[in-house]
Amino acid sequence: MKPPEPPSIEFLAGVLRQCLANNRAISVGRLGVFSPCGGTFSFVPDRKPSVFIAYAAEDSRVVDRLCARLEAEGFDAWLDRRKLLPGENWPRKILRAIQSADFFIACLTRRSLSKRGTFQAELRHALECAGRVPLGDLFFLPARLDECRVPGCIAEQFHYVDLFPDFEAGARRIVESIDREWLRRNASRAD
Secondary structure: OOOOOOOOHHHHHHHHHHHHHOOOOEEEOOOEEEEEEOOEEEEEEOOOOEEEEEOOHHHHHHHHHHHHHHHHOOOEEEOHHHHOOOOOOHHHHHHHHHHHOOEEEEEEOHHHHHOOOHHHHHHHHHHHHHOOOOOOOOOEEEEEOOOOOOOHHHHOOOOOEEOOOOHHHHHHHHHHHHHHHHHHHHHHHHO
16 A cells, blocks of 8 residues: 655645635744734744753763653754864854853763863853843753752852653653743743
């Protein structure tokens, strides 16, 4: 038995035109929403949230698991070793990625918090960026990967989540926070 033919572009365009003519919006998953607008239409793209993940290299096993979980939820997870290309100016690329991210996850461990280097610079830059987002917007998400002490400058401002001893429970909380905030932001943009 031959599988059914997918609908043609012309057919889909006709369905879209008909819905808009009947003053009905139509949502196309992972593309966006077409809405009638005074004889024409508006289009709001369905962009998935970008999530920058900061971590120490020694914690990459758990971080890879977190990244895979976020990607499975449809988020655009940003990890340096996956996104940086050979020859790129990595310090500049990382700073830009943090600035353009919708969310920043700081993976905190005893090891990452005691090391000097890139992780510390990423934390400081993300905290600066968090100070520039609108009040009430969620941006900086601290996640403990082990029984470490959360630095005071973070603990005073942000609630953190533990990804131990139950990784899945902690990951669910992160996904829930991002989903809830993403819906809130999109609803406020539509108003």
